[in-house]
Amino acid sequence: MINHSLTELATALRAKEISSVELTLLFLDRIARFGDLNTFITVNEEMALEQAKAADERIAAKEATPLTGIPIAHKDIFCTKDILTTCGSKMLSNFVSPYNATIVANLANAGTVTLGKTNMDEFAMGSSNETSYFGPVKNPWDTTTVPGGSSGGSAAAVAARLAPAATGSDTGGSIRQPAAFCGVTGLKPSYGRVSRYGMIAFASSLDQAGPITRSAEDAALMLQTMASFDPKDSTSVDKVVPNYLDEFHKDLSEMTLGIPKQYFTDGVDKEVTKAVEGAIRTLKKMGADTVEVDLPNSDLGIPCYYVIAPAEASSNLSRFDGVRYGHRASEYDDLADMYAKSRSEGFGEEVKRRIMIGTYALSSGYYDAYYNKALKLRRLIVNDFAEAFEQCDLIVGPTTPTTAFELGGKADDPVAMYLNDIYTASINLAGLPAMSVPVGFDKGGRPIGMQLIGPYMDAGDILNVAHRFQRETDWHTKMPEGYE
């Protein structure tokens, strides 16, 4: 049962092979058993069982959707009504949200069961899950390594079969990089496809929620329910959500894959390159054409991202001031002291670093040199992709330059850490949909991910190619040892 796809689970639920309550208990039990992975910040036992009971009634009444009764996990960045919502921070370690994020509501309305809230880098700032106030998550493939971040809890939980599927959020790679590190499938939809309402903002112009699953088919099902036009989010796109499963008909002989030369350099670990090239060969065998494409401004992605994201974050995180909710210092002299102490105590190192960088980049006298210049670079990057997509339907390459690294390995070197996002951050800057799928393992048995990048508002092709690839290969079905 733990290896069932979402469709198989739905079938089993309808056939009464198992009830939602039983399924929920099964996963709650696994979450407890493998608690050492530290994937969850909050386990939502009581409420989950109530939701499961309601789902069973709904299934019995034949009013079920394809996701009714399926237990899932939410990244702790999404506001969940009456459940602790910490965003991985001491600042919100006491915050119980009075409302549901739109995606949480969409999934709840479909009848999913919320197992709990997964661990994450604090305020989604990090690529290793080590910045969480609640301690690092361990990678189930090798517990001495990081699961990636910031959606490390979600990716590790799905990899260890602690949840059939989970939600994540991706600002510069926070779904795709941990998916790659944990050998699971992670999709970042186009900017605006999924509502940001109720997702605690890191960098508003880059943040996008998406699913972390064990297959492209499951990702399609999840996205189907998560995506919606939301009048509460002015950046959400008022466009009908297509039926993603319907897009699985397109044969690969109709597809041209763009291979950016900038993504296959010496900077990428040889084993990663080899595995990705192997996957591309498979896709060619399946009928796809390939063409080399040029993304000349690729190297500007990281510098551009690390100005824009902290700039927006410095402002987005101003609301955490200890006045209305969240952490407030216990002693202070005056208002300024209350702000300074509450924020110094409430935020971790990396969050403070980014607030400082962002505040600096927006300061008068530096605005043009940093923020404005970054906006110009962003347009160059957008144009690069637009030109590449004139030659191809999808772009493929590695998700990350390396496989999962050791816990503590890069914690003291922020720049080395930031370079993990080298192939993912540009996609957020351009607002494009992209997905990481497992394509092999390195000699140490650590998973390798391939990234598929699509044109704006067109996740259908990515899902289709990934789905067809996963019918031909079995990388995505591999499971770490010891989690049976």
Added chain:
Amino acid sequence: MEWETVIGLEIHCQLATDSKIFSGSSTAFGSEPNSQASAVDIALPGVLPVMNLDAARMAVKFGLAVDATINERSVFARKNYFYPDLPKGYQISQFEEPIVTEGRLSITVDDKDKVIGITRAHLEEDAGKSLHEGFVDETGIDLNRAGTPLIEIVSEPDMRSAAEAVAYMRKIHALVRYLEISDGNMQEGSFRCDANVSIRPKGEKELGTRAEIKNINSFRFVEKAINHEVERQIDILEDGGEVVQETRLYDANKDETRSMRSKEDAHDYRYFPDPDLPPMILSKEFIEEVKESLPELPEAKRERFMEQYELDEKDAAALTATRETAAYFEKTVEACNGDAKTSANWINGELASYLNRNNVELEDSPVNPKALGGLIERINDKTISNKIGKTVFESMWKNGSSADDVIEQQGLKQITDSGAIEKIVDDVLASNADQAQQYRDGNEKVFGFLVGQVMQASKGKANPAQVNELLKAKLS
């Protein structure tokens, strides 16, 4: 040395939308603290702003009324600073690309017309309020006002005296009420201004260093604060000192301004475009639609009053100074059979002086247009004289009663029965035989005295024309 004052005003005007600018919460004033603050208003984690198009519509109305450029594209920006009544830690405003630019408004001071340039008007959200009353060693925060839409109207430094600044502020105040985009309630803070004041030697082109006086919420205070500030700056410069660029607060109790923060302490607001709100694009159709919905504006109304009611410019200008006065006038005219001239005289004369003396707003006048029209009718049909009319008005003001009731109760009906008047005239002539003789001997000045005696004897009720006529006849 002779100094020239240079003033620019930034007027903050709350827009009368039903709901807030970026959330669906109500904007009603005076509710229980925080009862009108939604998740968005208190800036819970994860919430997002959604633009209320009504606020844009109102800003466009204002822009059209001051002959400004309406920008089809405008951009919301974040103004970042920490304050407990600013829940997000930033205010959503407009910075580089405001909705309205380059307007103008003409004012009249001492019978001279002058055009004041309006640099821009931008949309923004109001902050909440800090509450100190009833708290010990603590401050309360009320976020009901947080997110109320404002337009900030920024003038060019075109005003040269406190009187001009007040005239400009009054004109803007009247205009936003004409347009029904604001209630303009200054006590409740719906309409307030910051004044940028500097002085320079007369004839000098360069502007002097300015001080910004914050948050002035009455016309009287604007005048006092500016005059006080000008004197302060003159004193400094004449003592050989230098004016420092700073923000000052006007203390109405002490009638002085005092320093709030200097330029060095000025915030770096780190403005940048709000990534939660796409640029606001207004279609030509939208702007056209707003244009068609504009009410008659003060200038047009003045022209019409001059033509339709045959008023002179001064009367028409006074009557159209506010939307309320104009409406009061038109209702009065209607109530007195179309006598516009007399209505204008009463409204600009007696009524204005009563309002002024008693510090009462026209809306709260105890004499309503229908009552005033009734009074004018009684004068016109000679039931009472114009002079008695003033006595009647006084009673109407005090008791809120109609002219007819006052005339009836106090027996003020004019005596027009010539027999009755003749009797009074005869009595007066009998008891003032000396004066009557003086008149007959050619001293015409005595005539006035005799008329006065008759009027007095009739308690003012005798018809003056008939008194004149009868007296002349008897004395000839």
